[in-house]
Amino acid sequence: MLFWRIFWTISVLVAGLCFAFVTLVVTLRGGHDLHEMFARLLEQKKHPDEDASR
């Protein structure tokens, strides 16, 4: 039981830190990605019905 207790304590700490770290990076750099996506979508919009019916 002691092994699992220590194992899960460390696991939840690592999981929480990973969650916080990835969230921070995504928050800081995601805006640029969105901006790029908008530009490319507007570009694509000039070529309608590409990739339409399958």
Add this chain to the structure above:
Amino acid sequence: MVHSNSMNFAPVDWAIVAGYLIASLTIGILGRRYVGNVSHYLVAGRELGLYVGIATLAATEIGTITFMYYAEFGYKAGFAAFAAAAISGLVMIIVGRTGLIISRFRELKLMTVPEYFEVKYSRGLRVLTGVLVALGGILNMGVFLKVEGQFLTIVSGIDARHLVAVMTVILLLELIYTVLGGMVSVVITDFIQYVLLSIATILVTIYAVYHAGWTNIIDKISSTMGGAGFDPFLNPRLGLTFLVWQTLLWFAIHTCWQTTAMRVFSMKSPKLSKKVMTWTGFIFLGRGMMPMLWGIAALTLYGTGQIGGDGVPVPVVGGRALQPLEAMPAMLAQILGPGIRGIVVAGMLAATMSVNSSYLLGWSSIISQDIILPLRRAAGKGPLSSKRQILVNRLANLFVSLFVMFWGLYYKLPGAVYLYLNITATIFLAGAFVCVIGGLYWRRASIAGGYAAMSLGAVGAIIPYFFLHWGENVTGFCAFGLAAVGLLAGSFAGRGQASAGRTAPETALR
């Protein structure tokens, strides 16, 4: 169900929630201007970058429903439940690192998972898979609104008799921007919602552990469950069969689950889809373990009632005995102060809307692209224009919303929400995963084998669970086992009937 007559929300909480809803809806509607054709509507023109890809994939699979079922699971199984969370994250990292299935899917430029079945097998099997995916997916989503409504009514203190109204408002808000802007709106709102829900997740974890106390948490699990509260092999709810089934299921979910796969399809390149999957795997570790910890904290603080049917003490809050599912939101209503409660509820609403909008889009895209359009072609009718396809998708969206609303109102869950969701997913995932693995990595997989795998996988999940009332572990094994037997037996029996076998990207359907 908690019947509360007093509002837990202060004016500042209402202001935060209203501000979030208005901003989210406005931004979502603005996404409409970027939609030019059906690939914009369904896969955002395949223009997602790494960071937005991570945000939208994580937001899609983290909802209030996720927090509720994981907290309930933590309440009932203690730390041993963490094994399920660890499996979900580790399997996702493995899929990301190896590119198992997802790289090939992205190379094929698919828009839905059943579309692969026409590439590899036949149009008929695509339609059958579409029907099963839609059935399993909609049944799965069917309980979301009810559970999410329960969370919101308990935390905010809105009278439980208004649950239907709360459900309707949630559904309408997410429906508006999903119908109008499709994947583009979903991606934009997902990004904002991901940031907000992550802040809420971290805040709640800190509050829950602070109020319950780490030593008290350990002591409570030890005294209530003994070693089974920590060791997943000893816990009667889990055990080896559960862990193996979960591993299989999570491999299937991370590769063949429509809403997850849609993000893979939306990435700029196969290489980027692998990266997104790997990094989101690390988020998935916390996505499971943190809400499970909230459930364990709720057991520590309020698990003072008699031992219930689940073998754990019933939660008692304010003199009222609750269901284990209600323990976590009831705890939040007690421990969060004004302002923080508003931020957390706005975060949970964000989580709710990101999941539901993606699921609405995911299941309606299956109905339109894999059932209606192929049947239309089989009837000899010509292809639809992009605009018409978008219209069909929007109508399918409305249909799914109505079904979800009624199913949520009238269906009574037989057990833990987490396990119900796993089984309804297994209806199609067992067959789909086996067929996709067979189709990509086994030359002899045939159309007959595909039909047998999909049919037996669905039968193996539906009959044992809904009619014979078998346990979830056995049902899950049964479905995956039958699907594998179906593919092997059908492929050997129908050796003369070759599959389409067009797996190279250049031969993908156009």
